[in-house]
Amino acid sequence: MFGKWKRLSGSPADIHIIAPVSGVVIPLSELSDPTFAQGILGKGVAIRPDEGRVIAPADGTVELVMETGHAVSMTTEDGVELLIHIGLDTVRLCGKHYRVCCESGSWVTRGQTLVEFDPEAIRADGCDPITPVLVCNAGEYAAIRMAPEGGIHAGEPLFLLRKI
């Protein structure tokens, strides 16, 4: 874990965001959904989950957790606007296979469980549980370093943001 932080880290003023779910990091450009692949919603990566728990990637306020549980947006205490979208086109599952564990407007601490879900059941229902994790206000940072492609555990470094 500390080796990865070292690879990502720069100045002490940089903002650290941890991986909200364990799995495999892949580039957004490989996703079939153009909204994510073209970066319309923000910059980031996708994680192909190998477990069904999403944790808060930083301390902050939950802006909105969809009643269906398939997406969570939050603003971290440092002002980073994050979107975690659990699965592609999963809005159509209408909450099936998801359990919401946080409330819109509430303060959450890093590592706290936000949503639980069942990746296998989501797959069986014809959706891809791959989870884009995005910085929606990426333009407000001078640079964003991202974890390399490959395996990652929830809690390990995912993004490092350099302030302008």
Added chain:
Amino acid sequence: MKTVFYTITDALGLHARPAGMLVKEASQFKSNIKLIGPAKEVDAKRIMGVMSMGVKKGDAIRLTIEGEDEAAAAEKLEQFLKENL
């Protein structure tokens, strides 16, 4: 200032994909564009604001558009809402 009124007809509401597309459309214009829903008012050019409105089917929303290209923006955004939401 121009105002566009619209009632959401999409069963899924203003979820991530249409929110992203709306912000992309709005960002093409110089005008200040606000999105006003039942619960709050947000900058239509900011993803987080638009998504966090939690707008659902049947909700009445309005856009207020103010600036040099407000007429073109109102026309384009009204068309976008009709086609996508």
